[in-house]
Amino acid sequence: MSSSSLKQVWPEPAEMTAEQMALAALRHEIDEIDDALLDLFRKRLSLASCVGQAKDAPTGxxxxxxxxxxxxxxxxxxxxxxxxxxxxxxxxxxxxxxxxxxxxxxxxxxxxxxxxxxxxxxxxxxxxxxxxxxxxxxxxxxxxxxxxxxxxxxxxxxxxxxxxxxxxxxxxxxxxxxxxxxxxxxxxxxxxxxxxxxxxxxxxxxxxxxxxxxxxxxxxxxxxxxxxxxxxxxxxxxxxxxxxxxxxxxxx
Missing domain, CATH: 3.40.190.10 (Periplasmic binding protein-like II)
Incomplete structure (x- = not known):
């Protein structure tokens, strides 16, 4: 991971211990997963709207x-x-x-x-x-x-x-x-x-x-x-x- 990436999740990477660096890397990975989950959730909601319009249902x-x-x-x-x-x-x-x-x-x-x-x-x-x-x-x-x-x-x-x-x-x-x-x-x-x-x-x-x-x-x-x-x-x-x-x- 680049130094610029670490700065996004920790203020001063140069002063971090090895344990803090490892934790920062894990948090950065979680943030990336969260972003991907949000994008997929938005896509699912959009598809759900389309399904609602096409859904077969009884009259009335x-x-x-x-x-x-x-x-x-x-x-x-x-x-x-x-x-x-x-x-x-x-x-x-x-x-x-x-x-x-x-x-x-x-x-x-x-x-x-x-x-x-x-x-x-x-x-x-x-x-x-x-x-x-x-x-x-x-x-x-x-x-x-x-x-x-x-x-x-x-x-x-x-x-x-x-x-x-x-x-x-x-x-x-x-x-x-x-x-x-x-x-x-x-x-x-x-x-x-x-x-x-x-x-x-x-x-x-x-x-x-x-x-x-x-x-x-x-x-x-x-x-x-x-x-x-x-x-x-x-x-x-x-x-x-x-x-x-x-x-x-x-x-x-």
Whole structure:
């Protein structure tokens, strides 16, 4: 490295020790990487804007979320990442994807979780990134209406006095579950007006009344909530959104 380059990162290179010279060289290399990352990020944001204009979507109001595409991007990045970097890579790419989506219009997310709001809010923040506008709300039905009108996403808690999820096969049949927060057995679900073809690969979310709703004894199930004969569960059965079995979405 030339003396002029070192002057950019350290005032008087002639008076530096060997350790200080080595540190200055490392910092200079980091600065160059930062510059390259910024240029690539700007390019990605520009491409995201173009993708938003060309994106296939159902007619009428809807979100521009493509959970299947996001799932594929994340899986590819985590496959390439070292195991010890996986958590950092996931968090970084959530932010990158979120800011790319922001170029297509800021994502609005309403969160209702009266029993554990912090857990639901933090899960939504990690999933959608800081580019999304999150708001805690008091009325789950209003949040569902907000999502059904195509304005954004509703993140709603489970095992509460309001069994809002029963309406996903009736009043809010235009909405689909596409993610869950709180662990392998989620304590809150994300719903939006999602193109069924864009749902992630993974366990299907089923709302049923009085029994297993035809899922079959060979299909593994995970119970999430119950209410007056209704049940909400996850299953590994291969169901399509809207089938008679009561599939209302999927969690990757």
């Amino acid at each position: 109001p809807h979100t521009k979320l493509r959970p299947d595409r996001e799932q594929a991007v994340m899986a590819r990045m985590l496959t390439r990442a070292a195991p010890e970097d996986a958590e950092a890579v996931e968090a970084l790419w959530r932010e990158i994807v979120g800011w790319g989506l922001n170029r297509q219009g800021r994502l609005q997310v309403q969160v209702w979780a009266p029993t554990d709001p912090t857990r639901a809010y933090d899960g939504a923040r990690l999933r959608f990134g800081r580019a999304a506008e999150l708001k805690l709300v008091r009325d789950p039905q209003a949040a569902l209406r907000f999502a059904a009108d195509g304005h954004g996403v509703a993140v709603l808690g489970l095992n509460t006095d309001d069994a809002w999820w029963t309406a996903l096969v009736r009043e809010w049949s235009s909405l689909s579950v596409f993610d869950g927060f709180g662990g392998d057995i989620p304590t809150s679900l994300a719903v939006a007006k999602i193109d069924p073809a864009a749902l992630p690969k993974g366990r299907r979310v089923v709302v049923s009344a009085g029994g297993d709703a035809g899922l079959g004894s060979s299909a593994r199930r995970w119970g999430l909530a119950t209410h007056h004969g209704w049940s909400l569960s996850l299953t590994d059965a291969a169901l399509e959104r809207g089938e008679i079995e009561g599939c209302v979405g999927a969690i990757g």
